[in-house]
Amino acid sequence: MATVAEATDAVFDEACARLRGGGLVAFPTETVYGLGADTFSSRGLEAVYALKGRPADNPLIAHVSGTLVARNITIGWDERCDRLAERFWPGPLTIVLDRAANVPPEAAGGRDSLAVRAPRHPLARRLLEAFGGAISAPSANRSGHVSPTSASHVAADFPEADLLILQGGPCTVGIESTVLDMREKTPRLLRPGSVTVSEIEASIGPIDARGVASQSDSPGTTAAHYAPETPAELVEPEQLAAHLDNLEERAAVLCFDVQAVRAPHHGIEMPQGAGDYGAHLYEALRRADAVGVDRIVIEMPPQTNQMWDAVLDRLARACTGA
Numbered sequence: 001m002a003t004v005a006e007a008t009d010a011v012f013d014e015a016c017a018r019l020r021g022g023g024l025v026a027f028p029t030e031t032v033y034g035l036g037a038d039t040f041s042s043r044g045l046e047a048v049y050a051l052k053g054r055p056a057d058n059p060l061i062a063h064v065s066g067t068l069v070a071r072n073i074t075i076g077w078d079e080r081c082d083r084l085a086e087r088f089w090p091g092p093l094t095i096v097l098d099r100a101a102n103v104p105p106e107a108a109g110g111r112d113s114l115a116v117r118a119p120r121h122p123l124a125r126r127l128l129e130a131f132g133g134a135i136s137a138p139s140a141n142r143s144g145h146v147s148p149t150s151a152s153h154v155a156a157d158f159p160e161a162d163l164l165i166l167q168g169g170p171c172t173v174g175i176e177s178t179v180l181d182m183r184e185k186t187p188r189l190l191r192p193g194s195v196t197v198s199e200i201e202a203s204i205g206p207i208d209a210r211g212v213a214s215q216s217d218s219p220g221t222t223a224a225h226y227a228p229e230t231p232a233e234l235v236e237p238e239q240l241a242a243h244l245d246n247l248e249e250r251a252a253v254l255c256f257d258v259q260a261v262r263a264p265h266h267g268i269e270m271p272q273g274a275g276d277y278g279a280h281l282y283e284a285l286r287r288a289d290a291v292g293v294d295r296i297v298i299e300m301p302p303q304t305n306q307m308w309d310a311v312l313d314r315l316a317r318a319c320t321g322a
Ligand code: TXA
Pocket: 029, 031, 032, 033, 034, 035, 058, 059, 060, 061, 092, 094, 096, 108, 111, 113, 114, 115, 117, 119, 137, 138, 139, 140, 175, 176, 177, 178, 179, 190, 191, 217, 218, 219, 220, 221
């Protein structure tokens, strides 16, 4: 049975013991909850892939307490990485470098690269400090499902698993980290997140942010990830009312004004700002799934600044298959 536990000293001891024994611990980060295993335990890594139902070639992010551990498990950490870490760590930026020879290939889906990130959530930091090594963790959801932004989301995805889930409250960022490939001369954005392209460029100069949606270099960012179970679609604000009136199915509607949503549809009000919207998006999609409707309709948010890029990326993915 999956157990959600308040983070006491005894629970941290148990979490570390489980990781050392090749077991799994779900823990909160500021972005989403992670499903963690010891980066150096092939058994633990295998258990992560098996529990999630994750394709074996989809690499994992190794979570670290800081640059010291990051440098030990990668090759190619340079002065630009220093600047990124100084500016964005601990925080939602993941850096891809070459994998050090001592790190098992399973930690990176068999690739010769490795993604590293120092999360900001106090419980994640405490766990990493207590454990002393690196913790490989994908988002703690069934493969292909919406990422978990609360401990109860994790428990809902893995009710039967022998899994300790650290209770860390709702995630404040709510959207997965920005992933940046630093192996090339011009760094390449693999996944947009709340650390924006202009923030990164202000720190290390121009990066290649083209083709994020189409590339296959980051297997976990192919379309159809991050999707709710109910078919979802994006609708422009000015078409929303007419669209709902003409819909023959009952819909859950993620929108900015629930007053405008009439029965039989079910309105879910979304925050106006990009940061708050991101923090609530996955919870809202899970809630929309739970309403038991035939369709999810999402009012297209404004695209006023780069802060919305990551949200719009995830919305587009949520709507593939609709
Ligand atoms: O915010 C986050 O990044 C969360 C928290 C738990 O840290 N983690 C997360 O992990 O979203 P996951 O596995 O759901 O997504 C990791 C993404 C995937 O798209 C994966 O393909 C990509 O990062 N990735 C990981 N290692 C990579 C590598 N070596 N090369 C290219 N892409 C990589």
